[in-house]
Amino acid sequence: MFITSAPGKVIIFGEHSAVYNKPAVAAAASSLRSYLLVKPMESIDDDEPVLQLNCPNLQFTFNWSMNQLLSIIDSHDLQKDTDTVQLSNSLLNIIDTQLLSEINNPLQRSAAQCFLYLYLSIVPRDKRTPLQFSLISTLPVGAGLGSSASISVALAQAFLKLNSVTLQDKSLINQWAFIGETCMHGTPSGIDNTIATFGGALQFTKGDPMGPKELHPIKPIVAVLTYTKIPRSTKVLVEGVRELYNTMPTIIEPLLDSMATVALKGSTALENGQLEEVLQLVRINHGQLVSLGVSHPGLEVIRNLTTDLKIGETKLTGAGGGGCALTFLNNSATTIDVEQFRNTLQEKFNYQTFETALGGFGCSLLELDQLTPTRKQQIIELFDVPGPKISMEQVDNILLPGGPADLPWIL
Ligand SMILES: Nc1ncnc2c1ncn2[C@@H]1O[C@H](COP(=O)(O)OP(=O)(O)OP(=O)(O)O)[C@@H](O)[C@H]1O
Ligand SMILES: C[C@@](O)(CCO)CC(=O)[O-]
Ligand SMILES: [Mg+2]
DSSP states (O other), X not given: OEXXXXXXXXXXXXXXXXXXXXXEEEEEEEEEEEEEEEEEOOXXXXXXXXXXXXXXXXXXXXXXXXXXXXXXXXXXXXXXXXXXXXXXXXXHHHIIIIISTTOOOHHHHHHHHHHHHHXXXXXXXXXXXXXXEEEEESSOTTSSSOHHHHHHHHHHHHHHHHTTOOOSSSHHHHHHHHHHHHHHHSXXXXXXXXXXXXXXXXXXXXXXXXXXXXXXXXXXXXEEEEEOXXXXXXXXXXXXXXXXXXXXXXXXXXXXXXXXXXXXXXXXXXXXXXXXXXXHHHHHHHHHHHHTTOOXXXXXXXXXHHHHHTSEEEEEEXXXXXXXXXXXXXXXXXXXXXXXXHHHHHHHHOOEEEEEEOBOOOOEEEEGGGSOHHHHHHHHHHTTSXXXXXXXXXXXXXXXXXXXXXXXXXX
8 A cells, every 4th residue: 555646736837838848947836736545446246346436525436347358458468568658549449439438528538538548558457456546636737737747656666666667767657647737638748747757957958869957046035925726727728839839930039049048047946046037027928828818807817916005027827728837936926915815816806825835845756554444544534535525735744755744745
């Protein structure tokens, strides 16, 4: 019995342009995480062993017959080699047509698709026992903070562990998590899963053979995150930008190049603690994202309030279209100003705000058998609570790596 966990992320510069191989900058939001509990499945019916996915945040539980899953493997000669990480359209098609036909809700469907794809690709036939996978997130789902990547990473890490793969480092987890993201998004850049795997702060360019560059800011990066609660889908927003790019390539390509320059300058300014420059680049990057059509009136409310109160600069973060905004405070912003900002957003607009330090732990593993029986039971019960009743604070108090309970997470 074990738990894997991976953080959400904040893109500081370069969302969307990242998809076009332009550099982008992101950091882990390491206290906002997904947790995946893997435990033996208590038998529902002795004749029909099942694999269960339980997602309290999205209020769904699905069972798949182990026999059906085994026959799919046998007929399609899957996962000979977990080191060869590729997306198979034929496997995606089998999952879609044979295993997801009862799931109509698109949010549930994409989570189940990612789960099944990674399970069938990574866990070998002889290690397929009836198991229950329970997934909870303390980060808002579908809000621009990389929830899809955090579940992909937690799933990839768990399946590689079930396959007893000895990991030299976390690269293989990251590669499989990218495939999981691809199942959900279509064409991800890979920045979200890279941050969810490795944590910290990174400058990332899709396809760069040198890999991501770790950033070491001289001052901690602190920002206010605001969640508008306006639902959106990363896949749909990324497709919208692609359509714009295809219609007006001569306008959009130079815009993406300019976004790349912003990200590179922003990366240096963050490392050197040049706040004035960071603030200007945040404003410019948001304007660029508005031009790409991925803002939303609900996000502009946050930006306008930041400008009215003269407390700093705000940009959307993640795919936009709702979801979250990121506000960097200037040196003259007082505690009272920030309180007024947060209270207005919370009370007048019913938004949720968090003041958060960025960076910190990437994916992690906790072996439950090392804990006392009481602690183990307490943790298992956390995952049994029905969706709306999950207390994020309780999850943090008990599970957060480096948090109050000080559990022996392997980082
Ligand atoms: N705790 C969870 N339980 C089940 N599914 C989840 C969970 N967290 C994320 N997901 C899956 O991820 C999808 C959200 O992914 P999406 O990429 O649209 O948003 P995001 O990753 O939160 O934001 P962004 O990609 O802009 O950073 C959900 O629809 C669901 O399928
Ligand atoms: C919008 C996007 O740039 C970030 C989503 O968090 C998509 C991606 O990079 O895959
Ligand atoms: Mg996502």
